[in-house]
Amino acid sequence: MNDQQLQARHQELRQQYQQVSEQKLNLDLTRGKPSTEQLALSDALDGILGNNYLCEDGSDSRNYGGIMGIPEARKFAAQYLGTTTARVMVGGNSSLQLMYQTVTNAFYHGVRGADSSWLMEAARASGQVKFLCPAPGYDRHFAVCEALNIEMIPVAMTAEGPDMDQVEALVKADPLIKGIWCVPKYSNPDGIVYSDAVVARMANLGKIAGANFRIMWDNAYAEHHLVDNPPELANILELSEAAGTLDNVVVIGSTSKITHAGAGISFIASSEANLAEFGKQLGISTIGPDKINQLRHVRFLKDMPTLRALMQKHRAILQPKFDSVLQALETGLSGKTVAGKPLGTWTKPQGGYFVLFDTQPGLADQVVKLTAAAGVKLTPAGSTYPYGKDPQNTNIRLAPSFPSVKDIEAAMRVFVLCVELATIEKALGL
Ligand SMILES: Cc1ncc(COP(=O)(O)O)c(C=O)c1O
Known part of the structure; x- marks a missing residue:
C-alpha cells in the first residue's frame, strides 16, 4: 500500500x-482457566467417596498426617510423571505453591541443610542468586523469583526449547545461577515442546552448573493435547538418573486443568533425598495435605487411560x-x-x-x-x-x-x- x-x-x-x-x-x-463446561466434566468427584474414607494402607484420609501424600495418589502421580512411587510426593491444590515452596526452601534453608542455602552462598560470594528464565515464559514463575529478589536472566526460546548453547554457557560461567524455569510441553505461552536433544542437554546441566542447581520442570500441560498424534516429551527423570543428576531435577505437575482448577491435586517428583528434605521442610508449615481430595482424585481418575x-x-x-x-x-x-x-x-x-x-x-x-x-x-x-x-x-x-x-x-x-x-x-x- x-x-x-x-x-x-x-x-x-x-x-x-x-x-x-x-x-x-x-x-x-x-488468563488460561478452564471453562465452566470443562470443570463440569469432573463434577462426579463430589460425593465419589460414598463414606469410604480409607486409603489402601488402611489409614483414614480424614485424619492428620501423610506429608508425602496417600500411597494410591503417589502411585497414580508416578505413572503420570513417568517415575517410581518413591520419587513422588502429592500435595494440595496448587503446583505453583509447591514450586514456590521448593524455591523458597532452597533459597533460605538450603537443599541439604543451612550451609547449602542459596542466599548464604550468594552472601559468601558477595553476589546475588540468579535464575535462568527462558522467555517468553510463565509470568507466575517470574513472580516467584521477583518475590525473593532472585535476579532473572532471560534465555532465548527456539522452536526446540530454550537455546541450550546459551543456557550451558551461562551456568558454566556463574555458579550463583541456581536454577532454570522450564515448561517443557506446550510451553506457556509459545506452545513449544522441548526436543529430545534439548531434554538430554538439560539432564546434563547439573554436571556443569554450580552447587545445588535445580531445574524447575513444570510439566503443567503433559496430557493437554489438541492433536491426534501428540508429540512425545523425553523423560528427564530417566535421563538425569542415567547422568547422575537426579538431585538437580524437580518435576512438577497438577490436575488443575484436568479436574477442578481450584480444587485439584499437585505432584512433585525428584530424588528420594530431595523429597525427604522437602517433606521435612514442608512439615513445618502443615501436618499433611488434603488427603480426602487425593483419594477422591484417585477414585475418579483411576488410571492413565481413564485420565486420557x-x-x-x-x-x-x-x-x-x-x-x-x-x-x-x-x-x-x-x-x-x-x-x-x-x-x-x-x-x-x-x-x-x-x-x-x-x-x-x-x-x-x-x-x-x-x-x-x-x-x-x-x-x-x-x-x-x-x-x-x-x-x-x-x-x-x-x-x-x-x-x-x-x-x-x-x-x-x-x-x-x-x-x-x-x-x-x-x-x-x-
Ligand atoms: C505453566 C504453568 N504452571 C503452573 C500453573 C498453575 O498450576 P496450579 O494450578 O497447579 O498451581 C499454570 C497455570 O496457568 C501454568 O500455566
Missing part, C-alpha cells in the same frame, strides 16, 4: 474501531475455541502487509492453553491498549518476560479456554482490527 492507500485504510479502520467501541463489549482473553479419555473431552470443548482464534487471525491478517512486513505471526499449538501472537516490533502494548479501550481485555504486554520487559514489545498471549466461541469470535474481531490499526498508525507516524 502507498501512503494514500494507507491513509484511506486508516480512516476505514478508525470508523470500524469507533463502531466497535460503542458496543461497550466486556470480553476477556487474559477425560482429556479427550476437554479437547472437544477447547478445540473449537482454538480454531476460532486461528480462523480469525487467518482471515483477518494472513497475507496482509504494512511497511513490507506481515501484520503479525502466531503459533498453532498442538496442545496447552495459549496462542502466542507477535506484532511487528514495538506494537504489542499499543494493541493491548487499543483492544482494552474497545472492551477486550488481553494479558498485559510484557508479562511473558522477566520484569514485564519484552525487549521487542511484540508478544501478546491469547488465552481462549474460558470464554464461549461466540465471545471469542467477537473478541478476535476487535483484536485483528486493533492489530491492523496500530500497525498502520505506526507506519503513518501517528
Whole structure:
C-alpha cells in the first residue's frame, strides 16, 4: 500500500474501531482457566467417596498426617510423571505453591541443610542468586523469583526449547545461577515442546552448573493435547538418573486443568533425598495435605487411560475455541502487509492453553491498549518476560479456554482490527 492507500485504510479502520467501541463489549482473553463446561466434566468427584474414607494402607484420609501424600495418589502421580512411587510426593491444590515452596526452601534453608542455602552462598560470594528464565515464559514463575529478589536472566526460546548453547554457557560461567524455569510441553505461552536433544542437554546441566542447581520442570500441560498424534516429551527423570543428576531435577505437575482448577491435586517428583528434605521442610508449615481430595482424585481418575479419555473431552470443548482464534487471525491478517512486513505471526499449538501472537516490533502494548479501550481485555504486554520487559514489545498471549466461541469470535474481531490499526498508525507516524 502507498501512503494514500494507507491513509484511506486508516480512516476505514478508525470508523470500524469507533463502531466497535460503542458496543461497550466486556470480553476477556487474559488468563488460561478452564471453562465452566470443562470443570463440569469432573463434577462426579463430589460425593465419589460414598463414606469410604480409607486409603489402601488402611489409614483414614480424614485424619492428620501423610506429608508425602496417600500411597494410591503417589502411585497414580508416578505413572503420570513417568517415575517410581518413591520419587513422588502429592500435595494440595496448587503446583505453583509447591514450586514456590521448593524455591523458597532452597533459597533460605538450603537443599541439604543451612550451609547449602542459596542466599548464604550468594552472601559468601558477595553476589546475588540468579535464575535462568527462558522467555517468553510463565509470568507466575517470574513472580516467584521477583518475590525473593532472585535476579532473572532471560534465555532465548527456539522452536526446540530454550537455546541450550546459551543456557550451558551461562551456568558454566556463574555458579550463583541456581536454577532454570522450564515448561517443557506446550510451553506457556509459545506452545513449544522441548526436543529430545534439548531434554538430554538439560539432564546434563547439573554436571556443569554450580552447587545445588535445580531445574524447575513444570510439566503443567503433559496430557493437554489438541492433536491426534501428540508429540512425545523425553523423560528427564530417566535421563538425569542415567547422568547422575537426579538431585538437580524437580518435576512438577497438577490436575488443575484436568479436574477442578481450584480444587485439584499437585505432584512433585525428584530424588528420594530431595523429597525427604522437602517433606521435612514442608512439615513445618502443615501436618499433611488434603488427603480426602487425593483419594477422591484417585477414585475418579483411576488410571492413565481413564485420565486420557477425560482429556479427550476437554479437547472437544477447547478445540473449537482454538480454531476460532486461528480462523480469525487467518482471515483477518494472513497475507496482509504494512511497511513490507506481515501484520503479525502466531503459533498453532498442538496442545496447552495459549496462542502466542507477535506484532511487528514495538506494537504489542499499543494493541493491548487499543483492544482494552474497545472492551477486550488481553494479558498485559510484557508479562511473558522477566520484569514485564519484552525487549521487542511484540508478544501478546491469547488465552481462549474460558470464554464461549461466540465471545471469542467477537473478541478476535476487535483484536485483528486493533492489530491492523496500530500497525498502520505506526507506519503513518501517528
Ligand atoms: C505453566 C504453568 N504452571 C503452573 C500453573 C498453575 O498450576 P496450579 O494450578 O497447579 O498451581 C499454570 C497455570 O496457568 C501454568 O500455566
